[in-house]
Amino acid sequence: MANKQQPSNCSSCGSGGMCQGRGLVTLKDGVWSNNPLAIQILGICSALAVTNRLENSLVMGAALVFVCVGSNLFVSLLRKVTPHRIRMIAEVAIIATFVIIFDQFLKAFYWDMSKQLGPYVGLIITNCIIMGRAEAFALRNPPLLSIVDGVANGIGYAVVLALIGFFRELLGTGAVMGYVLLDGAWYEPNQLMILAPGAFFAMGIIVAVFNALKGPDVEGKR
């Protein structure tokens, strides 16, 4: 059903620009105008939970880019053969596979970080950004464009996470990734920013800034 609605004629990728100009639009959508975190407010559980350090945020962002690209690619490749009734189960199976692969590699080569992130890497399986992109985009679009969408949304998520992580770590500890930026001599680290409420404040401010910069919502024009 989904593949009948396929709007684009993107099969001729490679001749001109990426996917006949839709690539850039898709990229911009995911990173900016339809940012999964700041505009759609999706997947904020992990965004609130792991962002007390910039490093954690970056690794989490990388995880999401990897999983989103992988799941979008395979959901898109399989979109014509997947039975409609079990498509969501199939999507979750694909997503879970990528998440566990990432988690295993983290455990093998980046042990300390894996311990810091604890269960949150595994919880990417339930991240609604990834499921949402598979359902809303990859099921209806060709593989290459779906990869672009995966990258775009992954980066959109990672950038917001990095911003939150940067400010929370900076204000909460006075240092970022080991570099002291706010000297303890005159700056009293604000514990609140490390704690859960700090995540909500930071998230709220970033959502507000994103929306202010983006201008009035498209819905207003409709």
Added chain:
Amino acid sequence: MKGSFYTLCYAAVLGGVCALLLTATSNFTGPYKQANAKAEEVLNILSVLGVPFDVDASGERLVEVFNANVREKSQGDMKLYFYRPSGGKAEVVAVEFSGAGLWGPVKGLLSLESDMKTIRGVTFYEHEETPGLGGEISSDWFQGQFVGKTVVDDAGKAGIFIKRGADKSASNEVDAITGATMTCDKIETMLNKTVARIVKGRVENGQ
């Protein structure tokens, strides 16, 4: 009917491929994870015992240092690690402990000086506590607080306390972590149980 059959086949194939991928990943990363785990176990024991080692040393080197310096001994269901510091007369001891944290099991090591009262070091090397909150139990500032404290108070009553606004001069109190009261309570219980077990084991061994 035909549709159902196709659906079943599709699900089976997809499931099979995913399982295959995961098995391959697991097999590939297995040795690295094991080496990490072993190196970390050894590293934990070496650090909590205060055995000198090169911080940049490879996992294999750490295992060598461990084998050369540390003596293992089972006592009941406890595994004890003994080490004689250079110049020291008596051996210091480390013991593994574990228990329930807030979100999952917490594992750690407690090391005591040869008087069996003074804490030489504490480390929580495995836990699933919230990063940044309960997860801070594995941070240096938290674990460092324990060094030099005693597991009994000045009157000789057993117990080490993790408190909000602990009295720094008290010999058996350390500061709790803000926002992680439950975790702190649980590890406090864990530590005290461990101390009790060590004492019990020593009494049974007639030491």
